[in-house]
Amino acid sequence: MSKLTLKTEGDTHVVVTRRFAAPPEAVYRAHTDAKLLQKWLLGPDGWTMPVCITEAKPGGKIRYEWTNSKGGEFHLTGEYVELEPYSRIVHVERMFLPDRTPDNHVETRFDADGTGTLMTMRMTLPNAKTRAAMLSTGMEKGMEASYVRLEGML
């Protein structure tokens, strides 16, 4: 059973949805707590996130650094824009692969769904061209290096 959907919307958006068996509060915490993020936001097997800075407040900084045993590494930086515990997070992020990718504006919603949660992550790229780049080369690099929030992706 695939619980995840990923699709493009309009010219600049990518929308990812996923259901979780836990309530919104838990899913929200797993997206904002460094210790929890380090356990799951890792991409392919073999990667770890030794640095995880997540200042969960408006204007708070985000910095994730990943590494693998083969000496590969890359990082992501961002800023929190809005936080509504435990239902909504708005943040901006960009990856360094090592070149800086265009800012990805991300709104993540956590809606109660029975006893679980429906997460909807809506990414907005600056324009159609950068979305295309993210969906093809950018995301591919991100995945090889480790991490894709579908950032969707696709």
Next chain:
Amino acid sequence: MAMTMNLDMTFAALADPTRRAILVRLAKGEATVMELTAPFKMTQPAISQHLKALEDAGLVVSRVDGTRRPRRLAKVGIEAMDQWLEMLRKALEKNYNRLDAVLADMETTTTKRGERR
């Protein structure tokens, strides 16, 4: 690498609303440039240019039929794109499967400690 560049062009081609509308029309069956131009407030050369972008991206192919050159969806290109999206879905799913385990663990810990929920 060739695959990547092609996908880059594919998604770039898809970024335009007119081109997406052309694909939707072609999903219903073959059509000529003239037929494709009719529903849009655009000139035939403009539509031809969009068709070229779609052909370059591997999403549309044409065939020669006398003086007509009807276009249709390129199955291979569309499937390549689908496969790519599927791969990205799977990659994302890996993170979220791990998150499922983290959430299950949080639940257990919370219950054990006798905290909320």
